[in-house]
Amino acid sequence: MGTQSLLGGTRTVVAIRDCCESINTIIIIRKKSTTVSGFSLSSSTTRRSSSLYCRRWSPLTTILSSSSLMSSYEKGLAAAKKAATLAARLCQKVQKALLQSDIHSKSDKTPVTVADYGSQILVSLMLQRELPSEPFSLVAEEDSGDLRKESGQDTLKRITDLVNDTLVNEGSHNISALTTDDVLNAIDNGKSEGGSIGRHWVLDPIDGTKGFVRGDQYAIALALLDEGKVVLGVLACPNLPLGTIGPNQPHSSSNEVGCLFFAKV
Secondary structure: OOOOOOOOOOOOOOOHHHOEEEOOEEOOOOOOOOOOOOEEEEOOOOOOOOEEEEEEOOOHHHOOOOOOOOOHHHHHHHHHHHHHHHHHHHHHHHHHHHHHOOOOOOOOOHHHHHHHHHHHHHHHHHHHHHOOOOOOOEEOOOOOOHHHOHHHHHHHHHHHHHHHHHHHHHOOOOOOOOOHHHHHHHHHOOEOOOOOOOEEEEEEEEEOHHHHHHOOOOEEEEEEEEOOEEEEEEEEEEEEEOOOOOOOOOOOOOOOEEEEEEEEO
16 A cells, blocks of 8 residues: 555545555554444554454445434445445456456456456445535546547446446445446546545555455455544455465465454544
8 A cells, every 4th residue: 555645635545554554454543432243353563552343244235324323434434334345346256257267368457457447436436325415535546538548448338337237236226227427427536636624535446456366365445534634444355254364375265255344533
């Protein structure tokens, strides 16, 4: 993950490191109180007071609460969990197809490009859908320039079909089928410059490209900045098992994989 500051208007995804030190650790900055389902592990390796929370994949419809008593950050965290989980589903599908393909070559970057775009599109769409009353600002990696070219039309169609299939398969979103224009607009909604004023979402749609291509570990990393400070973060790890894995054992023998780490102030 990057180390540059967003405060000067840099578009690179750089603030997630403050919330997520690695695929296994997520920092809670100035943690006050958090109640979550699943189990918790303490971490003594960080320089700030922190805890690690992991939850199994769960039906997306159960993540959000309609309670009017939820704080603004709680609503944001709930929306972020839903968005990251949906993006992880898409990435799982692309990676599975990639690993099953006999014709894929190392020079073919199409699968990871499709997953990058698809992940960003779903996060952009779901955050705006779940937080309609809040000003929306997303600092992300991709823009639609290449997809608007004639040479990008096949890739654009593939991305559009993949996003629509993901929304249909997850169900209960009541979102009409997206057009290619909808997809292009969703991508370009991630072109915010960020800054130290207001709230800005920061997204790395696939952190760990090499791991993704190899079939190993990667993450969808999403954080929210408020007045230049990180206030919540979500890390979706589609291949991370609920059990342990060693340095020479990149895959778990368990069929239970997929963790969602999350934290807020």
